[in-house]
Amino acid sequence: MIGMKFKFKFGEFFLGLATLIVIVLSIVLWIFIMTSDQRFSNIGQQNQNNITKEQTRSHNFKSLYDLYIPTTSYGFANGNLCQLYDSKNNLTLEFTKEIKKAKATNKIKKIVDTRTKYEEYLNNPNYVQLVYPDEITFSLFNQLNNAANDNREFNRFFISQSNHWIYLGNDQTNEIYQVKIAGANFDKLRKYACNAKSKYPVRLVRLKEGYSPFYIKTMNAKVYSYLTNHQSYSYFVSRLLGTSGVTSKTNKNGQTVYSLNYYTRLRVPDSNSGEHNYLYTHYEKNKIPNTTNRLLDSVYYVHQLGLTEQDLRFFDADGANVSYLNYIEGIPVFLNKHDLQVKTTFSTDSINVAFNSVNFQIPIPFDGQTKRLKPTQDVVDELVNHGLKQEDIQRIIVGFAEEKDSSHHSLINLIPTYYIKAYDEWKSLGEWEKQDVSTYREADQLTVNEGGK
Template sequence: MKSKFKIGDLLLSLGTVIVFVLSIVLWTFIMTNDQYFSRIDQTNSVTQHTHNQRGQAFNNLYVPTSSYGFENGQPYRLYDAKKNLPLEFAKELKSVKYWGIKTISSDQKSYEKMLNNSVYLQLTFPNEISVNLFTKRKLTNKDKKFRRAFVSASNDSLYLGNDKTTTIYRINLANADFSLLREYADNIKGKKPVKFVRTKDSYETFYTKQENWRVYSYLTTKQTDSYFVSRLLGTTNVTSRASKKDWTTYSLNYYTKLRVPSAASERNDLLYTRYEKQKEMTVNDRLLNSIELVHKLGLSEQDLRYFDSSNEITCYSNYIEGMPVFMGQHDPQISTKLTQDTVEVAFNNLDLQIPIPFDGQTRTLEPTDEVVQQLVNNGLKKAEIQRVIVAFRVEKDSSHDNLVNLIPVYFVKAYDQWKSVEEWKQTDIASLARQEAKK
């Protein structure tokens, strides 16, 4: 009997030690994980900028997502989970004051020279944003747009680049100090060699070598339909009717509706529609109005970033370790559409909640030139390719109902549609081209 007590005490002590060690390991992982610090920064920024919509938009959803530097004249994509350059850039801009904007050049040769100038550290947005949103004030009467920020050795000015028009602007700065940002960039560990290639809409990042990309896993959660009904339609005078087999539509009145999928369909895409007359909007107004709709949904915005825009549509995606996540086959997390008559918000109610420690899984992706050539051989014209990126597709993990894996693959935008390379290979491109030609 005494021996049993000793064994029991030993097992209890051993169990206590294991739990203690495990808690230290998990605490270390969380505290050193880029997502943790990203969330702290965003939570604080939302609190600090509740009375400053432009400041909130830039410091929360509208921040750069990629950074580039040079080594021996070769451009590299820079990434470090512990020293997130785009977030550091956003932090350093909080106290900056802007004055004056001047067009430096607008020809393609000068723009490409700037792209490949090793003097500058580049930070890019996934797509264009307005200068006035970036500066948090009406700096220009015309709604000028840009995609790239070029940081030089000087703290007195910043250069902004518009990929579409190949225009470079210079903005004068006061109270700026990018020394820490430059130090991080000089000592960063994660580097992938790239080149900048002109596509239909922009200059895209082409990876020049075969690269191994990590597979990440996340536990997910999703809100109930009633949660979104309450937030978007209110709690009174809401009726519902089954419009189709796999859909239910909740209506506040004829003008305001929310369509949700049935549980049996295993879909997670919802659509909010409101019919109302809108005033003519500038690009800046459209982006700010889109932000209000994103906040209204009540989805987690911890890793949410501006992703894409075209015409009346603005899209937002979760960014994990510097790369966007496509929900479903090829949908971003949220898409807002603002027309003169209608407000539409298409969104996915699946939230990436808790990151699982990296287990060593990777996927090997070929150089971008090879991927593009495969699509050209399949009938997609190079002139129709708008964007080329590496992003995550979501794949369910069979070991747990709420566990998903984020698989890195190439995604391509053409004809204003985002699809994975495998999807494009299965697409009747000739038929799609004829449909687009008729529009």
């Protein structure tokens, strides 16, 4: 009896152990399946994103031209080179309408590669010039380029008296390329240039990143006003992350970070702060795209945001960054003193998109208010006296600074002011004058020394 009792208990022990093992294995298997399902779901989402980006890279979409419109026009009046603008007969929009129709009929041919010859083109009254604020690649508009994957860059179109030839210039390399085209007619563009309402005399001065317009005379630039609005944070959470499986966590600064599947995040500003800066991050292991694909992929992410794109334009491209600003009356609008509207940053493990949700909704009729702007050389001389050398200035432009109007919480005034890019940072003239420039110079020199080791 004692032996039978022992055997019975021994059997119960193994039966219980086997049951426990089965339960544990079931739990482990369940966790594995659930985790794998999330991973497979994320892989599927990444593949879907890649397909969408590949579609974007196919160039077959209208908004590529909308975002990559040249932002500045130049021509001659009374023997002087002038910056041209006409809100009714917009030169850059007319140019874009025709360049869409153009087809290259031969290969791109380099015809200039020296600074002397390049400046002859810049100062030739036989050309109307349409200029991007920074370089783009030949392959961005593939109908002008018969060679695939051509990452050579340009930032300036020269429109001659002929509709059969177009010239593309690169300010930094002093190179000009000639392309024979068919299908475009620039007669109306030339007429608009001749009759443009605003003609500001300028001289093009070579700075660190190319030629910037230096206004010769004092200008009384118009101050514009706009009613603005902002989409709610839930709009961007829904567009960028979806409506299910999203978690959130608020930090001590009041900012909330929304996450989806560990791979995608959106940082939202504190609703009580009055700020409207967001940061979208998507984690994925990948090579940094080449220049053309960075430009195209940034368009994809701009579309994902769902911002109003009517006046949004390509503005700057530094290394792995591609940035956009709103242009109003031909002038870029800086936010929060010097912020950009959208800035995409590509790295080997993530893509970051910093953006502001402001929408310039309703223009207020011009009330006659203006802002006096000094000649550009006077501004540069002031900066030099402050310690910012001219050779350290990358670009200088006139832009709009935001200023809140006390009469209405949604009303802002756009104040014309000089903006200067130096040491890879955009700041207004007033901001640079308050900076200790020596710290930038020391940091820049340290970077140069480290790079030389």
